[in-house]
Amino acid sequence: MAESNLTGRVVGIDLGTTNSLVAYMQGDAPMVIPGVDGSNLVPSVVALDPVSAEGGRPTVTVGNTARKALIETPERVIYSVKRLMGRGLDEIQSELRLFPFRLADDIEAGEVPRIRLGELKFTPPEISAYILRQLKRNAERFFGAPVTQAVITVPAYFNDAQRQATKDAGRMAGLEVLRLVNEPTAAALAYGLDRAKVGTIAVYDLGGGTFDISILKLRDGIFEVQSTNGDTHLGGDDIDNLLLAIALDEIHAEHGVDLRGHPGAVQALRKAAIDAKISLSSDDVARFDIELPNGDRYQREIPRAVFEVLIEPVLERTAGPCKQALADAGITPEQIDEVVLVGGSTRIPAVRQLVDDLFHLTARGKKPHIDLNPDEVVALGAAVQADILAGASKTTEEMLLLDVTPLSLGIEALGGAVARIIQRNSTIPASATEHFTTGVDGQTNVAIHVVQGERELAADCRSLARFDLRGIPPMSAGLPRIEVKFLIDADGILKVTAREQRSGQAAKIEVKPTYGLTDEQVESMILDSFDHAEEDFAKRLLIEARNEADTILAAVDRAPQSPAWAQLTSVEQVAISAASSRLEAIKAGEDAKAIRDATLALDQATRRFAELMMDAAVSSAITGKTMGAADEDLGEAVTAPHPMAAAEFK
Amino acid sequence: MLNVLDSAVPVACWSCSVAHNDSTLFCPHCSKIQPAAAGDYFRVFGLERGFQIDLAALEREFHGLSRKVHPDRFARSSETERELSLADTALLNDAYRTLKDPLHRTEYLLKLEGAQIGEEFAGKDSLEARKGQKDPSRVPADLLEEVFELNMQLEEMRMARKMGEEDPQLQADLQQAQKKFEGLLAAVDKDLRAQWQVWDAGDTSVRQAAQKTMVDLIDRRRYLSNLLRDVTETLGA
Secondary structure: OOEOOOOOOEEEEEEOOOEEEEEEEEOOEEEEOOOOOOOOOEEOEEEEEEEEOOOOOEEEEEOHHHHHHHHHOHHHEEEOHHHHOOOOHHHOHHHHHHOOOOEOOOOOOOOOOOEEEOOEEEOHHHHHHHHHHHHHHHHHHHHOOOOOEEEEEEOOOOOHHHHHHHHHHHHHOOOEEEEEEEHHHHHHHHHHOOOOOEEEEEEEEEOOOOEEEEEEEEEOOEEEEEEEEEEOOOOHHHHHHHHHHHHHHHHHHHHOOOHHHOHHHHHHHHHHHHHHHHHOOOOOEEEEEEEOOOOOEEEEEEEHHHHHHHHHHHHHOOHHHHHHHHHHHOOOHHHOOEEEEEOHHHHOHHHHHHHHHHOOOHHHOOOOEOOOOOOOHHHHHHHHHHHHHHOOOOOOOOOEEEOEOOOOEEEEOHHHEEEEEEOOOOEOOEEEEEEEOOOOOOOOOEEEEEEEOOOOEHHHOEEEEEEEEEOOOOOOOOOOOEEEEEEEOOOOOEEEEEEEOOOOOOOEEEEEEOOOOOHHHHHHOOOOOOOOHHHHHHHHHHHHHHHHHHHHHHHHHHHHHOHHHHOOOHHHHHHHHHHHHHHHHHHOOOOHHHHHHHHHHHHHHOHHHHHHHHHHHHHHHHOOOOHHHHHHHHOOOOOOOOOOOOOOOO | OOOOOOOOOEEEOOOOOOEEEOOOOEOOOOOOEOOOOOOOHHHHOOOOOOOOOOHHHHHHHHHHHHHHHOHHHHOOOEHHHHHHHHHHHHHHHHHHHHHHOHHHHHHHHHHHOOOOOOOOOOOOOOHHHHOOOOOOOOOOHHHHHHHHHHHHHHHHHHHHHHHOOOOHHHHHHHHHHHHHHHHHHHHHHHHHHHHHHHHHHOOHHHHHHHHHHHHHHHHHHHHHHHHHHHHHHHHHO
16 A cells, blocks of 8 residues: 555544444544444454355354354354464463363464364454454444544554554454554543643553553643553453352362353353452442253352452552553652543452552542543544544644553574663654674575563563575675664554665565564455445445334334324324335335435434333333333343343353 | 754755755655654754753653654655654654663763763674673772672572571661662762763863763763662562
């Protein structure tokens, strides 16, 4: 892509471990774009439908639909794939023990691991691409126009390979990723829109699978990250796993049933564990009451005090990174003006207490910021950054984000030690130039091993890539002078260029990433063909418009059976019938916009009818029905966003 | 804004070919972003070489330049502009990172002025590391006795820790030593700042002498801070 699109909307995407969201800037405020089901959160779950579509490949579903398949056909569903992004086979062994990832059995050393989903195999970026494609479609449905550019958020502590894998996923989904933004920084942007212009803030982000802490200095619209730290494998999932392990052990010990071999039952139990965890954020005690396959019941109470002791080691793991981030920023907890809490796990009271202790908040009469929904704030911030990148917006024209690289970049030196060339917490883009020479007469290539991490030995750091500098003119040992420029770009991804200075020849660099897909592989994994992008888009809009029309038409068909129907005037009844027949007629045509307009007209015509039905439901609640039953009449009860549906046991 | 220095030379704009001053980041004719001029980190900020810097002004200038050249301002521009913005911003960030830190700034300017500074890392396989390498473990002559004693205490402490023993006396002695060496470090910093002033105000011969003093101070400082790191680690373990 030589030239970028100059027009079109840029959306902000939070590609989360548990849930994903897409948001955009509506006027001067960011807003989350809901899916067809009206929900802002798209669960990061991907399932392969059992029925094959005409194309030969089975259909892939994403989100709530996919999540429902988790208990029925767990072998065709994958979740928490973010834990596998950009990681090698040797690095994911610990994940495999805790998560039901099924690896393909033909993975060769150095290859990107592939996960089995039913009869097919996918790399983690491909799975993420399906989630991104769903978000892209939600946005396109919302705007009624194609969306091709996005900002995607990543944990601040993601390394080079994890970032590259996320970018690859965007490309596979048909999105030009204009920028990867760190999640805590995005949250700061969302909060910074209407906040104090000067100050130092800490963002504590404990999500489903990752933990980040970032310290930023705000000054006249410039958000300058001072330091960041974290753990890419620490989050709510770890708490779920603790509860799950206890339940599994107790069921085994008390009832003689080992559920570990039953993926469906483990999933059901995991849901119960998550429900228990969530309820303990507001209740003093949570109850497990589960019917086991042998008809026994597993009943257990978990008091909050017990829960807090249980999760203390997990929470304590966030303290070290916080202290390190403060030290790296060269400040004390007292110098933090504000603390922002991000991620669903920060709803846990014990987490809030820990944050309070770490930053001496109560002692200073301060409270952490929780006004923005912790599940949405990262996506909202991504939308702000998208607006900054799109340019020409009054709201964000004064804003600029200066982020840092979370990990030091080094090269392996003689003896396996690491020579650090770019320190962690350097503002990005950042660069370093190093000079290399040959050790043997006539030597024409030099190998450079680049690593990321803070340890002294290269073997203890994360291998990033091996560069082979080739085509060095043959000279006496030590005479060539090869200048290698390492540059970390604004996405936190490394780029390398090299030049032999004595001969002026540009040395050819062959890069072998230690983990990750090649350009060609990514190209071959692109989900949709772009040749017919416009045509496909029109088709999809039409299908969606028809589906929406069908939904409302079915509701209108049932209307005369409702007591509320009789309360309508005959004029109103005729108007509804007319709008309904008109929509039926237009639906058969090919004009998506006309179908939408007719759907809207029918929706308008039925408005009073809908109100009458609501009134009936409310009055029945007042006249003795329980609130719970009234809630059911009204549809979804209003609840806090919930990463998992209520536990269902059969 | 970027100041125009005397050394500025005319160059042709890559986009419109109209000539402009090489330290201008945007072509005055077509407004397109330009490659940063060759030169040192001081020039990035339009500053003369010097050890003393107004940090508040430096930050303001850094923020102002960032607003203009940062890749976020060019996300939807042509590939050439995006690459120039990336290169210009990397240079700006590298320059700011180096100049805002007193020690980095001092070492950087000493190197620019031709001084040989011992590399922190001994085993690096690069030309720069091979030349002018000094032994970082060399003890400053006036501290020989104290360092010897401190090393003994550190060793004892580590042994005691290993055996799971507490030695309050040793702990107190080490804390005493820690304080003392922190004082020595602060003295070095004070001496360095004094030399900054001398260099910034002096002529060539004065500068030569100041440079030599600063190189020695930097070596001493490096030795002291490594030692202090050991003490802190041992006490904190």
